[in-house]
Amino acid sequence: MTEEEYIPSSTDTVDDDLAHMTDEDHNARTEAYLAGLQQYDLEEDDHQILAGFEDEEAVEEVSFVPPVVAIVGRPNVGKSTLVNRIIGRRQAVVEDVSGVTRDRVFYDAEWNGKPFTVADTGGWEYGVKGLDAKVADQAERAVDVADAVVFVVDATVGITATDEAIVTMLRKARKPIILAANKVDGQSQEADAAGLWGLGFGYPYPVSGLHGRGAADLLDSLVDELPEESAYKDVLTAQGPRRVAIVGRPNVGKSSLLNNLAGANRAVVDELAGTTRDPVDELVDLDGQIWEFIDTAGIRRRQHMASGSDYYASLRTRAALDRAEVAVVLLEASQPLSEQDVRIIQMVLDSGRAMVLAFNKWDLLHEDRRDDLEREIDLDFQHVAWAPRINISAKTGWHKNRLVPALETALDSWETRIPTGQLNSFIGELVAAHPHPVRGGKQPRILFATQSSTRPPKFILFTTGFLEPGYRRFITNRLRQYFGFQGSPIEITMRVRERRRR
Template sequence: MDTTPEPTDAGHEQHADGIERVLRAGLDDFELTPEDRALIDGFQETVDDTPTGPLPVVAIIGRPNVGKSTLVNRILRRREAVVEDTPGVTRDRVAYDAEWAGRDFTLLDTGGWEIGVEGINLRVAEQAEVAIEMADVVIFVVDAIVGATDDDESVVKLLRRSGKPVVLVANKVDDQRFEADAAALWNLGLGEPMPLSALHGRGSGDVLDAVLDVLPQVSAAGKAPLQGGPRRVALVGRPNVGKSSLLNRLAGEERVVVDDVAGTTRDPVDEIIELGGRPWNFVDTAGIRRRVNQTRGADFYASLRTQAALEKAEVAVVLIDTHESITEQDLRIISQVVETGRALVIAYNKWDLLDEERRYYLEKEIDRELVRVTWAPRVNVSALTGRHVDKLTPALDTALASWDRRIPTSRLNGVLGEIVAGHPHPVRGGKQPRILFATQASTRPPRFVIFTSGFLEAGYRRFLERRLREEFGFDGTPIEISVRVRERRRRR
C-alpha cells in the first residue's frame, strides 16, 4: 500500500515556482529582445486611460448624382465605388479604408438614395441621419452647376442639428468659369464652399486638407470609457430579436420604444438598471430601420453602431431569437464581440414558447453553429414574460470575472508543462518546437504570450487554448494566445 502523502497546496506552489525558475534560466540560451524581457519580468495590467478605438470616420453626404462615388474613387486613388450617370447606383459596399497625408480614416459612401414625389423621402433621411451620427467629419457634396435644391436644404438641417464638423464641397467645378457657381453656395450657411472637380481631381487635395484639420485621431464613437462605476453591458443582436423588450423588462418600465417593425430603435440608449441588487449600465444597440428594397449598405451602419457600443462596453449580451434558425448575421455579431475582446453571454429569447421538436433542432443548431464559443455562458430567457431574466446576473458575473482573471506565471508554466508532457507538439520536418516560457501579458481579455523554439501550428494553439480553459475556466471571455519564436544564441 502506497503511504506517500498527497502534496499540499503549498507543495504544489513550491513545485510550480521551481519550474518557473528553471524555465527562466533556460531563456538565457535564447535571443530575447528588451520587449521580451519586460514582458517576462512583469505582468502588464490593461488600463484604458488613453483614447483607443476605431479609426475616425468621414462620411460623404449628398443627393443622388452629385458625384459622391466619383469623389470616393478620387480620395481612394483607385476605382472602388461604382460610378454611373444614374441616380442611386451605389448599392452594396459603403465603407473603405482611406489615407491622406499619413492619416488613416474610414470613408463612408452613402449611395443608394432615392428621391420620392414628396422630395427627400424617409429612407434618405434615415441613411443621412445614421451616416451623420456615426461620422466624425461630414463632406457634404453639392452640384455647383445645378445649385442648392430643396433636397440639399433638407440635408443641411440635419447637419446643423448634428453639430458635426462639415466640409462643404461644390462639385463639378472643372475650371475657373464655374467658380462663381461655387460661391453661390455660401447661402447654405455651412461656411465656405470648396470648389472641386471630383472627375479631374481639381481641388481634391484642398478638400482633404480641410477634412484633416478637424478630424480626430480616434473616432468619437470608439473612445475608451472612464474606469469605475457600474459594469457596462452592450445588448446586441440582429434587428427584431427583442433587445428593446428585454431592456424594458430588466428596467421594469417602458424605457425604449418597442414595435413589431424591425429596427424601431434609432439611437443607442444608455440605462442604469438595478439587477441582482446592484446597478448595471445597459446599452440597447438596436440597428436602424429595415424597409423593403433598402440598400444593404444599411447593414454597415448597424454594424458600426454595434462596434461603437462594444468599444464602450465590458461585456456583451448577444440576444438570439429561438423561433428562427441561427443566421449568418447572428454569427457575425458574435464574432464581432470576440474580435473586440469583450466578455460574452448568449441569451436565447422566447425559449418558453418553444415546443419539444423545435428545442431539439435548436440544440442541434447551437452545437453545430456555435462550436467556437462553447465557453460563453448561456441563458434561456423570455423578454416578454421576464422568465429567467434573473439568471443574467450570475452569467454576467461569471463572464466578467473570467475577463478580469490573472493567472500566476508559475502556475501557468506548471500547467503548460503538464499539458505538453502529455501531448507534445507533432514533429514536422524532423523538428519539434519546444515551449520555453509562458506569461500572461494582460487581462480584459486575458492575453497570453508563449515563447517557443519553433512555430506552433494553428491546431496545436487551439488545443492549448482548450486545455487552458479546462484548467482555469475562463467561462465567458475570449482568450488570446500569441507565440513568439526565438532562436538560440550563437556560440562565439
C-alpha cells in the same frame, strides 16, 4: 485515440494538488523549470519573453472630446465621397446609387492639427415614408448633436425643392453652416457653384469630393467655426466606455437590439434585410455604466463573393470588430443555425475578441424548437462552448438585463493573466498525470510555460518537440476548467528548442 483528439486514460487529482500548493511552492517549481530551460538553445526574443511580460497599458483617460461636424444633404449628392476626402481614407461606404448611407456614422478626422469628428448621414428628404423617413430622422438627429454642419449640394444640378426644405430644417437647428457645392471638378463648373448663393448660407465652397479639389479651403473655413471641444461631451466617462460590436447575419435584429438598449431609434430598422451598411456607434448607459455599442452590417455571403456596398460593408464590419473589445453574436433562435452564423462566429474568433452568444426572439420560441436548437448548438458550436449564452428579445427588451453581466464576464476573462508560478505548477501537474503520447519513439516534453499577453490571453509553451493539436486542445480545455476564461478565446503557441551541445 486519434491524431485529432487526446483522451486521458484516467482521472487525475490536479485540482486538489494545486489547491494545497502555496505561492512559495509555485515559485520554487518555476525557478527549477527556468533553470532547466537554460540548458537549451534559446533565441534572443526568448529571453525577453522569459523576463516577463510588461503590465498592460493603462486605459487612456478621455478628458477631451473633439467637436462634431454633421455632413447633410439630399440623397446622392456625394456626401460619403466628401466624408472620405475629409477624413483622408476610404471608410464611408460609397456606391453609384442613391441611398447607400442610412444611419448616422462617426469618423475621426483632423485638419491643421485640430481634431474633430465627422458624422456622415443618409440622404435627407421631405415628406417621405417608411425606410426613407427613418433615414431622414437619423440625419436630423445628427444635426441636433453637431457643433457645426456641412450642407452638401450638387452644384451640377442646382437648388432643388429638397435642398430648400433642408435649409428650413437647418435654420431651426441654429448651428454654424458651411455650404459645400460638390461635384465641381473643374474651373468651368465654378459658375454652377455661384448659383447656390441663393440658399442664404453665404459663400458656397466649390469642391470635388471625388478629386479633392477645393477641399482644403472648405476645411479651413470649417475648423474656424468649430469650438475647442464638443458641447455634447458629458456622456463620456473618465476612462472611456467599453466597446461592444453587435454582429450577425442580415435582419437578425442587431439594430433593434441597439435601439432598445439606447432607448431611442438610434439605428435604422426596417423589414428590408441589410438596412445597416456602415457600423453605427452609440454610447449607452446600462446600470449606471457607459458602453459604446457598434451596430454592424449583416454578413450576407463570403467576402470574396460580395460586391458593391455589401463588399465594403463586410470590410467595415471586420474593422468594427478590430475596434471592439467584445462581440455580441446575435442569432435568431426561431431559425435553424446557418452556415452564415458559423462563419460570423469564426470571424469573431479570428479577431481575437471576447464573445457573447445572444439568441434573439427566445420569448416567442416554441417548446419543440428549443429542443432542436439545443441539439444544433451542441453540434455546431462545440468549439465556442466557452462563450456565455443569453436568451433575449431585441424588439421588446425581454431579458436584456442579462447582457451586461455576460459582457463583464467575457471581458474579465479576456483580460485575465495567470501568474507564471501558478501556470507552471498547473502545467507540471497536468503533464505528470497525462503525458504526451510517444510518437516514433519520441515523447515531447513541456519545459516552461508563460503567458505572453492578454486581450486575448496568449500562452507560450517551450517544448522539446511538436505537441499534437489534440494534446494542445486538451491543455486548453483544462486551462478553462481550472482558471475559467468564460467568454474569451485562448491562444497557445509552441517554441520547440533543442538541448545545447556542450
